Amino acid sequence: MTGIAALICDCDGVLIDSEAVAARVLVRELEARWPGADVAPVVMPLLGQRIERVLGGAGEALGRTLTAADVAAIGVAAEREAQAAPLFPGVAAALAAITLTRACASNSYTAVVRAVLARNDLDRFFGERVYCADQVAKPKPAPDVYLAAAHGMGVAPEACIVVEDSLAGVTAARAAGMTVLGFVGGTHVGEAHDQELREAGAVEIFDDMSTLPARVAYWVQKAQATSH
Template identity: 80%
Template sequence: MANVAIEALICDCDGVLIDSEAVAASVLVRELEARWPGAAVAPVLMPLLGQRIERVLGGTSEALGRQLSEADVAAIRAVAEREAAEAPLFPGVAAALEAISLTKACASNSYTAVVRGVLARNDLTRFFGERIYCADIVAKPKPAPDVYLAAARGLNVAPQACIVVEDSVTGVSAARAAGMTVLGFVGGAHVGGDAHALELREVGAQAIFDDMRMLPALVAEWIDRTQARTA
């Protein structure tokens, strides 16, 4: 495969721009434990984070042999999205995005309206504009590559010209399946030690970092590597 110059930076939203995954996980565990007294929810649910909430709930239900109605799923999702959307930005996010001159997009497994609201609330729309690609506009959510391929098409760049920032196994798997370079971010409150970094590397993250203030230097390093290969 021919090397191409890096042209775009694509960021996940939850767990990358805002520290929301721990909030969402806490809500999901709380709501399921209320419905299933005595069930060991957390050990089953936590490894599923990064997927659509419906899939997290469905996978947890199946693993524990429990049932959720469509109304339960809708109600839990609404609470999780509302509380997670209020999570704080990671320190240094805005300055990092400001320092990177690449075209930027946001690609999320959430819903477009939710992500637009998060970006607007945190004054990040100035970096992403209308370049928002979410699971509700594609056939298959992450870990399928559809969201990332849609982002590349929308930006009119080759997938190989994109650097992605992801925090989950699901997201890294999706971006790598799309043929993109992936930087794994492990600075979120939901990340539990070195094991998560190892999992991200195992599914294809090419670098791991835990502080958003490191992002500009990492992106510059990968641009330099690509330029060296294409020279």
């Protein structure tokens, strides 16, 4: 195991409690378009993927369709409302306490993520190290965005610790060869979510951001001990 040099955080569901907001919008918009469809149980497991994929997956599961205009309108509504979601308690203090190089890697759009970080005064931790799905060939669960983040920081993928809340995100980070901590503090998280993240490759699960610095320090020390 190589030494740990960087921390990469997802944005939605890790830094801001936005996944529940986005889920409510998606369910509301789909129920309006598909009367009588049981939308929520189909949408919730798909969270963490690009909205277009969530909508496509929901339509496939329910045997329904959306027009391109519907997909665009729902995406705009979800992005708009999710941007106003609050920070998770302790996020800023945790990031300030961690001395590793820090980056943000999201399945959202670069402009949206940069706006969210700036509005919440988190851009001071990440600077230009913001990597999003619109910058790479394939979104999460493909590893592209995480590999781009490692490359952009000039570090090996195995030198990165990732904080992720979604199955797609954990899958992507593990495929990139990174150590993944699963965060389950979001209001959108269901009872079985922690087990799903573990099965996808998260090395530990936590729900309190104030504990992140100690958890990162543990894995940094573990990597140092293993590399000697």
